[in-house]
Amino acid sequence: MEHARAERIAERRRDVLAQLADIERDLVELRHLREGLSDDDEHDPDGVSLSSEWSRLEGLKRAQLDALVAIDEAAARLERGEDALCSVCGRPIGLERLEARPQATTCIDCAR
Template identity: 50%
Template sequence: MPTQTKLTAADLRHFEKLLRSQRHELDVALGRIGTTLDDVIEARNSGTADDEHDPEGPTLTMEWSRISGVHSDLAAKSVAIDQALARITDGSFGLCTRRGEPIGRERLEARPAAELCIDCARDLEAQRRG
């Protein structure tokens, strides 16, 4: 395994810019999905849509459930980005929150909001499965 080095100030600026860009994209997506979710909720609550008898598409309940799930996923990603930005501010970005070891630039490039090194992430995933 390659030796990990501390991130430089330039690295931190790079990741902060990347995280802020991802956060902006998530904010836009959350705004769109929020509007769609509001539309489905309004249609469900208005009682004017007969969604249970439409064989061609999903029911409003199914659509609400799907959109709500997507909204929750986007919101969780947004929180993870905010936490990563806070780690940049407090000087702990790039360190595994479990072991305190460097996460590795390659992992951070792939997942800038990562808070665990690849080994800890694999351990956690194995625990969830088993």
């Protein structure tokens, strides 16, 4: 069981890192596109959509970085043999939930 949890955590971590790499690649591409636009790009419809795409990607990146922190905390907790407790009600977070979402910080009831 413990081992399965550690495996799930490692798997989630890989997923998140892969997604971060994708987002990073899109951001680099977007930066090149923006540099190719004229100075006037605020009045350029393309400039506006690039900006909103940029904020969307930045938001995604932040969410993935948060997930990464939570995953690392979950891994550290597992190593110490501690139960993950819900940050809202303080009860243990169910194992099934942790296997599906190792970075969960609330129990399933509080997450609803």
